[in-house]
Amino acid sequence: MSKVLELRSVTKIYGEKENRVKALDDVTFSIEKGEFVLIVGSSGSGKSTLLNMIGLLDRPTNGTIYIDGIDTTNLSDNNISSFRNNKLGFIFQFSNLLTDLTVFENVLLPRQIAGSKDSAEKDALELLKAVGIEDQINKRANKISGGQAQRVAIARGLVNKPSIVLADEPTGNLDSVTSEKIIQLMKSMAKNLNQTFIVVTHDREHFGNVDRIITIKDGRAFEGEQPSKLEVLV
Numbered sequence: 001m002s003k004v005l006e007l008r009s010v011t012k013i014y015g016e017k018e019n020r021v022k023a024l025d026d027v028t029f030s031i032e033k034g035e036f037v038l039i040v041g042s043s044g045s046g047k048s049t050l051l052n053m054i055g056l057l058d059r060p061t062n063g064t065i066y067i068d069g070i071d072t073t074n075l076s077d078n079n080i081s082s083f084r085n086n087k088l089g090f091i092f093q094f095s096n097l098l099t100d101l102t103v104f105e106n107v108l109l110p111r112q113i114a115g116s117k118d119s120a121e122k123d124a125l126e127l128l129k130a131v132g133i134e135d136q137i138n139k140r141a142n143k144i145s146g147g148q149a150q151r152v153a154i155a156r157g158l159v160n161k162p163s164i165v166l167a168d169e170p171t172g173n174l175d176s177v178t179s180e181k182i183i184q185l186m187k188s189m190a191k192n193l194n195q196t197f198i199v200v201t202h203d204r205e206h207f208g209n210v211d212r213i214i215t216i217k218d219g220r221a222f223e224g225e226q227p228s229k230l231e232v233l234v
């Protein structure tokens with residue numbers, strides 16, 4: 001097994017003085033390649049903050065995040081966006097597709113930004129087949145349903161063959177039948193591609209068995225999901 005992610009004593013503080021919020025408090029854990037990890041915890045516990053740190057969308061106040069063994073705290077702001085585009089895939093609650101583009105163009109976009117056009121179209125098409133919407137590829141992204149849009153978002157999140165796919169409430173905007181399908185799709189894609197997924201969710205029960213669950217409580221990370229048995233991660 002190889003480590004794709006390591007957090008060492010990551011703390012995030014927002015605001016100052018009376019507005020000061022410690023959103024993450026000394027979080028330390030590692031994730032191995034291919035693991036499907038759920039991040040759970042009550043509202044305001046720090047889940048999105050954690051995902052934003054791992055996604056290099058914001059920097060920790062203290063601590064270090066290694067992705068594929070690379071210390072991301074040393075990356076300049078210029079380097080960080082290309083690193084993010086190459087190493088990470090994102091799936092959001094609202095699919096965030098570009099509505100002026102077709103389904104196919106949306107999936108191709110991360111590859112075009114990365115500048116790696118070799119086999120891009122073939123890979124995008126394969127992924128669109130794998131997520132089950134190859135019949136929609138020439139439609140504009142605003143002409144498809146919410147569930148279809150999340151399928152496109154999954155294909156887009158995978159097209160750069162990222163080290164980690166990060167998803168914040170990917171089913172938060174879907175009805176429960178569609179949620180179930182999207183969850184099974186993410187799990188099967190993860191397994192087939194040996195792809196690491198880190199998914200923040202309030203929808204724990206629909207996920208069934210996963211490799212690992214991390215609970216965030218008051219900005220601290222715990223292994224497992226049963227409150228009485230939580231062990232702080234160190």
Ligand SMILES: Nc1ncnc2c1ncn2[C@@H]1O[C@H](COP(=O)(O)OP(=O)(O)OP(=O)(O)O)[C@@H](O)[C@H]1O
Pocket residue numbers: 014015021022023041042043044045046047048049050
């Ligand atoms: N940009 C910000 N500026 C100031 N405080 C913030 C900011 N983002 C989050 N917080 C605060 O940090 C804490 C953790 O927020 P976070 O969004 O990470 O929670 P969450 O677990 O994702 O909650 P939810 O389940 O409701 O999405 C909260 O107290 C929140 O108010």
Ligand SMILES: [Mg+2]
Pocket residue numbers: 047048049
């Ligand atoms: Mg959140």
